[in-house]
Amino acid sequence: MNILVLGARGFIGKHLCSALVAANHRVRGFDLQPVNGNWPDIPGVEWTAGNLDHVSDVMTALDKIDLVFHLISTTIPQTSNENPLLDLQQNVGATLKLLELVIKQPRKPRFIFLSSGGTIYGIPHIIPIPEEHPTDPLSAYGIAKLAIEKYLALYGYLYKLDYSILRLANPYGEFQSHLSSQGVIAAFVHKALHHKPVEIWGDGSIVRDYLYIGDVISAMITLIDYDGPEKIFNIGGGKGHSILELLSVIKELFQHDIAYYHLESRACDVPINVLDIKRAASILGWKPTTPLHAGIKRVIDYQRSVDYSLNDNPSKNK
Numbered sequence: 001m002n003i004l005v006l007g008a009r010g011f012i013g014k015h016l017c018s019a020l021v022a023a024n025h026r027v028r029g030f031d032l033q034p035v036n037g038n039w040p041d042i043p044g045v046e047w048t049a050g051n052l053d054h055v056s057d058v059m060t061a062l063d064k065i066d067l068v069f070h071l072i073s074t075t076i077p078q079t080s081n082e083n084p085l086l087d088l089q090q091n092v093g094a095t096l097k098l099l100e101l102v103i104k105q106p107r108k109p110r111f112i113f114l115s116s117g118g119t120i121y122g123i124p125h126i127i128p129i130p131e132e133h134p135t136d137p138l139s140a141y142g143i144a145k146l147a148i149e150k151y152l153a154l155y156g157y158l159y160k161l162d163y164s165i166l167r168l169a170n171p172y173g174e175f176q177s178h179l180s181s182q183g184v185i186a187a188f189v190h191k192a193l194h195h196k197p198v199e200i201w202g203d204g205s206i207v208r209d210y211l212y213i214g215d216v217i218s219a220m221i222t223l224i225d226y227d228g229p230e231k232i233f234n235i236g237g238g239k240g241h242s243i244l245e246l247l248s249v250i251k252e253l254f255q256h257d258i259a260y261y262h263l264e265s266r267a268c269d270v271p272i273n274v275l276d277i278k279r280a281a282s283i284l285g286w287k288p289t290t291p292l293h294a295g296i297k298r299v300i301d302y303q304r305s306v307d308y309s310l311n312d313n314p315s316k317n318k
Contacts, residue, residue: 001224002026002064004109006052006098007071009040011176011183012114012216016069017045019217030061031072053094058101067110067224068102070095073141077119077268080141087140092147099151103159110162112223113152116145117167117234117275118208119268127240128209128276131167131232139268153231164223169236169275172295173213174302184243185210188250189299192258193307202265204244207272209236212295215288222286230283236275237288246296253297 003020007013008029020027021044029039033049050057052072062068074090102108119142121133137143155161176183178190191198219235241249251258280286 001066002028003067003069003224004028004030004061004065005069005071006030006061007073008045008047009034010071011173012171012213013071014040014042014175015173015213015217016071016220017042019221021045023221028061028065030057052098053090055097055101058098062101062105062109065105065109066107067112069220070098070111070113073145075141075144077139077141078266080139080144081268084140084143087144088147091144092151095148096151099155099161103155103161108159108161110164111152112164112166112220113148114220115149115165115167115232116142117169117236118273120146120149120167121270121273123270124272127272128236128238128274129234130276131234131279138270141268149232156231163231164226165232166219166223167232167234167275168216169209169211169234169273171211171213171216173216173299176213176299178303184208185246185250185296185299186303188247188258189296189303190307192250192254193300193303197259197261198247200243200247200260200262201269202243203262204247204260205242205271206265206269207240207242207274209238209240209274210246210292210295211235211237211288212290212298214295215290218289219280219284219286222284226284228283230279233280233284234275234277235280235286236277237292238275238277240272240274241292249293249296250300253293253300 003025008017009031017027017029028046030048039047048061075087080087119137120135121129122136122138152163172185176186178186
């Protein structure tokens, strides 16, 4: 199958491209041109530089494609509220341009959109949160994701676009940047490796659903062959962990104490978010298989392997 991955240079995109190549698909990776000119070293991927908002770039990328994975987002929940109009233009507007091009292809490709189970629902009325739960996002980021979901449903109705939506929990794993505001596990591990204090937004009681990247990718791969009527699937770990619990697991793995301090809580953070994944389990046959301890251990090992400052000073590895 000819598969286009939009946002292929990102944390999830790199893992997805590798898995698709391993499954013998022909993969085209689309993203902004790397600043250093070096694309990820994933043999078998055809890299295409472009901007999702530029029609000519997207037209080239869509040529002879059977399936599109849309992973691109230019904002994060916290920053999206600072400029909702920009979020609307860059994410919803650009995706609408993309969909117009998709439906005009000689053979319309299937479309899989990576939405946000962590922000779509807002403050939950029930835990775990099922797909039928009301959607009241507290961030422009979540509103944009929800708007794209609605437009996909519209294009499915008007133009018979074959689409699926994954509402993803909080992914973590190798390749995730410790500088990202969405990568709390990567950030905590980096701080712990360098013996620096950890910043905690609020009192640390916020509960989130964390999912190891290998389990994220297995869900995405499983969805490739799905042709049933359901369009939306929650993809999560099925269990919640507070920020303080995360810190406790990381302390246990490092076997030393980790200093931390509290920052003022953020308006975009709901108090708890844990996804109900029964639909994915029963229909797709998918379940997460990586326990939190094992996943975080892999993040620690990965960061140690790529952090040359640690390798240059072996005492820091202790």
